[in-house]
Amino acid sequence: MNSVAARPRIKDVAEYAGVSPKTVSNVINNFEHVSERTRTAVQEAIDALGYRVNIAGRQLRQGRTGMITLAVPELDVAYFAELAKYVMAEADRRGRTVLLHQTGAVRERELAALHGFDAQFSDGVILSPLSLLPRDLATRDRRLPVVLLGERPAEGGTDHVGIDNVRAAREATAYLLSRGRRRIAVVGGAVRGRLGTDRLRTDGYREALDAAGLPFDADLVLPMEAYHWQDGARAATALMRRPSPPDALLCLNDHMALGALRALHEFGRTVPGDLDVVGFDDIEASRFSVPSLTTVAPDKQEIARAAVALLLERIDEPDAGPLQDHVAGHRIIVRESTRG
Known part of the structure; x- marks a missing residue:
């Protein structure tokens, strides 16, 4: 076997396990049609070499950045700061980075977020609006996945997470x-x-x-x-x-x-x-x-989990199913x- 580079690659794992790079990729992506014996051999090779999936490279190949935007009114209001903490933790758990923006509850800045002011950097937006008008949702760019938090200016138009x-x-x-x-x-x-x-x-x-x-x-x-x-x-x-x-x-x-x-x-x-x-x-x-x-x-943790999950679903499959309205718990x- 050739010497393994400082940062092992898929082909190094494949050579170590005695399989093809395609088989390693199938194991990493949890494809079903891989025998348990092969899956075990590949996992042992991954563990032995310390291989880590290059998430950034994978996302760039898919035309994505791996980053999402969270836009909230005020970070010095503790509710939004605490919610941001939970959103960032959930996004990190799912291999995403969060770009954090403060809108100041100004409609122009909320509109900018809704239309993707970071579209070149971000795959989707979680937005907590205070000043958007009903017509703003109707005219938004549908190519950018958006999940609204709190209250919606109007019914429909985007996925939504909030409490009753x-x-x-x-x-x-x-x-x-x-x-x-x-x-x-x-x-x-x-x-x-x-x-x-x-x-x-x-x-x-x-x-x-x-x-x-x-x-x-x-x-x-x-x-x-x-x-x-x-x-x-x-x-x-x-x-x-x-x-x-x-x-x-x-x-x-x-x-x-x-x-x-x-x-x-x-x-x-x-x-x-x-x-x-x-x-x-x-x-x-x-x-x-x-x-x-x-x-x-x-339940701020539930709000964060639901918002990130809905956004990532829309990023992966923009037309997958009807828009969702997730009602989080409270006590x-x-x-x-x-x-x-």
Whole structure:
């Protein structure tokens, strides 16, 4: 046998195992019509030589880069940072590299991602949009595989992964009602406008009130321009200054809920004595606040796994089956902000 190079090749494995390079390729690609004896001999040769599949070379031969793009609104919002971590881990497990982009929730940058601003580098895009319009999906370049996270601007047009936001908010509101809370404010909610996450979660809140036979008070729904710590703090302060303040806050992300906790503390309100506070997203900081934060926890790992799997399916077979809408799980994690 010839001496093996520093980085063994398929032909080195073939020579070591006494088979053809084509047979080695069939074993690597897990083709069925290979005898168990041959498969074992090839695997022993691979192990002995330390051979590793050249994924990059294979992808380039197939006209692909081996990279996918993840486009999210803000990386300093912990939910998106944590989700990105899971997407990158899942992509790495499946032999792909992730290009990470921050859109700032600006429609032009979301459109650029939707139309493949990295098309020459990326095989497909996972996009979490906040500003896209329904017509944007209808006019997108269908040659670029896209999976949307969160809420879609319109039905159809692309694969989608998200949680059932109506149900999640309904369950969170019902939980607060079960604790005797009756004036529940929705921080970051929306009564009207396009059907985004804020509207869907507000709809779930209204459904819980209806089921409990309680009237809906639009003054308890506070739309927010942004969902940051300071926005939650400002909202809580404004609510506490009202003649009839709420007895619970349902904040539509954990950043606002944590900001609200700080403002309530400074205002002299106890949580959960005077008020209950519930957030959304189960970011890591929610476990370490004082009090720790009760929150609606989407299954971020499932979202990442499903999004990567759907995207890779479309990359491999663009016309394989109908578009899919994957609903990931969620649960309410009860902590001190409602439990004491």
